[in-house]
Each structure stands twice: as structure tokens, then as C-alpha cells.
Amino acid sequence: MRKGIWQEFDGYKEIADEIELSFEAGKERSFDRQLADQYLGRLHPKELKLRVVDVIEETPSTKTLRLAPVDALLPPFLAGQYIPLFAEIDGIRTSRPYSISSQPKQTGFYDITVRRVPDGLVSNFLMDQVKVGDLLDSAGPQGNFNFNPLYHDRHMVCFAGGSGITPFMSMIREIVECGLDREVTLIYGNRHLDDVIFHPELESIAQRFDNITFIPVIEKPAKTYSGACGFINAALIQEVLGDMQDKTFFLCGPQGMYDFCLPELESLGVAKRKIRKEMYGPPVDICDYPGWPSGINPDKNFQVTILDGKTIPVNAGTPLLVSLEKEGIVPPSICRSGECSMCRVKVLSGKVFQPAGTPVRKSDTRFGYVHSCVSYPLEDLEIML
Numbered sequence: 001m002r003k004g005i006w007q008e009f010d011g012y013k014e015i016a017d018e019i020e021l022s023f024e025a026g027k028e029r030s031f032d033r034q035l036a037d038q039y040l041g042r043l044h045p046k047e048l049k050l051r052v053v054d055v056i057e058e059t060p061s062t063k064t065l066r067l068a069p070v071d072a073l074l075p076p077f078l079a080g081q082y083i084p085l086f087a088e089i090d091g092i093r094t095s096r097p098y099s100i101s102s103q104p105k106q107t108g109f110y111d112i113t114v115r116r117v118p119d120g121l122v123s124n125f126l127m128d129q130v131k132v133g134d135l136l137d138s139a140g141p142q143g144n145f146n147f148n149p150l151y152h153d154r155h156m157v158c159f160a161g162g163s164g165i166t167p168f169m170s171m172i173r174e175i176v177e178c179g180l181d182r183e184v185t186l187i188y189g190n191r192h193l194d195d196v197i198f199h200p201e202l203e204s205i206a207q208r209f210d211n212i213t214f215i216p217v218i219e220k221p222a223k224t225y226s227g228a229c230g231f232i233n234a235a236l237i238q239e240v241l242g243d244m245q246d247k248t249f250f251l252c253g254p255q256g257m258y259d260f261c262l263p264e265l266e267s268l269g270v271a272k273r274k275i276r277k278e279m280y281g282p283p284v285d286i287c288d289y290p291g292w293p294s295g296i297n298p299d300k301n302f303q304v305t306i307l308d309g310k311t312i313p314v315n316a317g318t319p320l321l322v323s324l325e326k327e328g329i330v331p332p333s334i335c336r337s338g339e340c341s342m343c344r345v346k347v348l349s350g351k352v353f354q355p356a357g358t359p360v361r362k363s364d365t366r367f368g369y370v371h372s373c374v375s376y377p378l379e380d381l382e383i384m385l
Contacts, residue, residue, distance in 0.1 A: 048138040064113045077141035079170040086137040093330045096122040099166035103173035115163035145278040152248040155183040161253025189217040234264040252278040279337030302377045307384040321372040338374035350381035
């Protein structure tokens with residue numbers, strides 16, 4: 001066989017001999033690399049098998065599932081992070097992210113707190129069918145909604161709505177159980193008083209610890225209720241906090257809470273760089289979202305053709321990822337909120353709607369990739385998985 005031209009270069013043989021010697025000597029280090037891979041695999045497992053060891057009823061519509069590892073150590077996490085749970089329900093393989101409500105120093109189990117969602121495929125499955133002893137599939141902890149002492153103020157102001165309390169519960173438990181030098185003002189909105197998750201525990205913590213303030217806000221209170229009522233507006237925030245300086249604001253809850261609270265904070269002069277928002281899933285009613293084309297009915301049906309695959313029916317008001325899963329096509333997914341990009345697909349033809357602010361990388365946008373968990377078809381599509 002004729003030599004490659006590079007083999008004629010001066011010094012080629014010496015360099016080739018040195019490379020061969022390096023590979024030969026490098027084999028002695030393979031054991032170290034294996035140890036590193038094993039350690040990294042414990043910290044960031046691709047798969048995690050969890051057993052339900054307790055089911056705790058928090059409210060009539062909310063339960064906490066206590067999950068212990070089956071055959072491995074639980075990977076560490078930061079208070080505020082979540083785990084994705086994978087399940088096959090009615091023949092549909094899908095996943096949902098759930099914030100960990102237990103605190104990070106508890107290494108024997110994760111607590112996830114689940115509130116029932118009307119017509120919620122996964123929430124109803126977890127609420128009604130999962131019992132002690134059942135096994136659930138997950139992956140390692142994910143997410144960026146956490147406190148960082150390097151650039152967040154010592155005083156955290158936390159706005160929660162509904163099940164958006166769960167990451168804050170992990171943070172508060174860590175602060176009080178580990179004696180962290182941090183102050184928290186928690187303003188927690190719910191429709192009714194009996195919807196308030198962790199109510200007795202939060203009241204007890206606030207009474208025992210001077211650095212924790214708990215303000216429940218009830219939209220539809222009973223006549224005998226004497227606490228804060230209505231919505232979390234600028235007047236209430238001003239009354240509770242007074243000075244807005246030297247505070248970092250954290251928000252977690254449904255889209256409606258963001259739409260209402262963010263302008264209220266801006267009206268008080270809070271800089272955007274001082275506000276952290278947790279991604280909270282796709283909008284419930286995408287047609288009500290700013291920018292949705294007025295001429296597209298959310299019930300309108302289209303066809304999606306998958307490159308080198310099949311054609312499936314889709315609905316304009318349903319995220320593309322959900323439509324794919326219903327047809328047995330399961331792209332990787334983690335956050336299901338448009339943040340992690342794991343579920344991205346390439347749109348070869350056709351148009352989709354993505355909510356403003358979806359963090360798609362510039363390179364992905366340039367080459368036609370979208371996050372399928374928050375992409376809604378506006379016409380027939382051809383995509384590549």
C-alpha cells in the first residue's frame with residue numbers, strides 16, 4: 001500500500017514511535033480513569049432507580065413521596081434543584097420534573113412534593129396509583145434555581161405560588177437545620193387556606209427562627225381569616241419589606257404569578273438582575289400567551305412528518321413533545337420548561353410558536369432547532385429528531 005504523504009515528512013517516524021510509546025505507557029493509568037468515571041457517575045448518574053418508602057399527605061390535593069435509592073448512593077444536590085421522574089402511563093412513556101423539598105444534607109432520601117393538576121397525566125398517576133414499595137425511574141438532580149453566596153444577597157425574598165413552594169422548602173430546611181447565616185422572607189400565595197403546603201411546619205419555623213419570615217397570602221379567604229388576602233402586589237411587598245435594597249428576589253409558581261408579580265416588583269424599582277425565576281413548565285393556555293397568532297385556534301390539527309420516519313397528527317395547542325410521546329416517540333427530556341434543551345428537534349419545514357424568552361441558543365436558532373417541550377405547531381411540519 002502506498003504511503004501517505006505525511007509519512008514522508010522529516011521526523012515522522014520519531015513522532016510516530018513516541019506516540020506509540022505514550023499509548024503503551026498510558027495503559028498503566030487506565031485504572032485511575034476507571035475510578036474517575038465511577039466517581040463522576042455517582043455524582044451525575046444517567047439513570048437512578050428509586051423506591052417509594054413513604055407517602056405523606058400534605059393537603060387534600062398534595063402528597064410528598066419519600067424516595068430512597070435502590071442500588072446506589074443518592075447524588076448530592078443544591079437546595080432548589082429538581083429530579084426528572086420517568087414513567088409509562090396508559091402506554092405513554094413520559095417524564096416530569098419535580099423539585100426536591102427535602103434539604104441537601106439529608107443523604108438517605110429525596111422528598112418530592114406533588115400537587116394534583118386537573119387532567120394531569122403524571123400528577124394523577126403519582127397521587128392515585130403510586131404506593132409504598134413501588135419503584136420509580138429518575139436521573140440525577142438538575143436545575144439552576146439555587147442560592148449562590150458569591151453573588152446573591154444574604155436576604156432572600158421568596159415568592160411562591162401553589163406547588164412552587166417546594167424548592168423554597170428545601171432552602172429553608174437547609175438554613176434552619178444547618179444554621180446557615182441567611183435571612184428569608186417567604187410570601188406564599190394560594191387560593192384557599194387549606195391549599196397551603198407545609199403550613200404547620202412553616203409557621204413553626206417562623207416562630208422559632210428570627211431569620212425566617214412567613215407570610216401566607218390567601219386569594220379567597222374565609223370570613224374568619226385575618227392574614228394577608230388577595231394577590232401578592234406592590235403594596236403588600238412594600239408593607240412587608242420596606243426597603244428593597246440588599247435583597248435578592250426568587251420566584252417559583254405558575255405563569256400567572258410571574259405575569260402579575262414581575263411588573264409589581266419593577267414598579268418598586270427592583271432591578272431585573274436581582275430577580276431569579278424558576279422555569280415552571282409550558283403555559284396552561286398557550287393561546288392566552290403574548291404573541292400567540294390570533295388566527296390560530298389551539299384546537300386546530302396539523303401533521304408532523306419525521307425525517308426517515310412516520311407522520312403523526314398534532315394539535316396546535318399541545319406542546320410538540322407531548323404529541324410525539326403520545327405516538328410512542330420519546331425524545332430525551334429533563335426540564336420540560338424550555339430551559340435544558342435536551343428535547344430539541346430540528347424543524348426542516350413549517351413554523352412553530354415558542355413563548356418569548358425561551359432560552360434557545362443562537363446556534364440552534366440559526367440551524368432551525370427548537371425546544372419541543374415549549375414548541376407549538378402553527379402549520380404542517382417536517383422535523384428531524
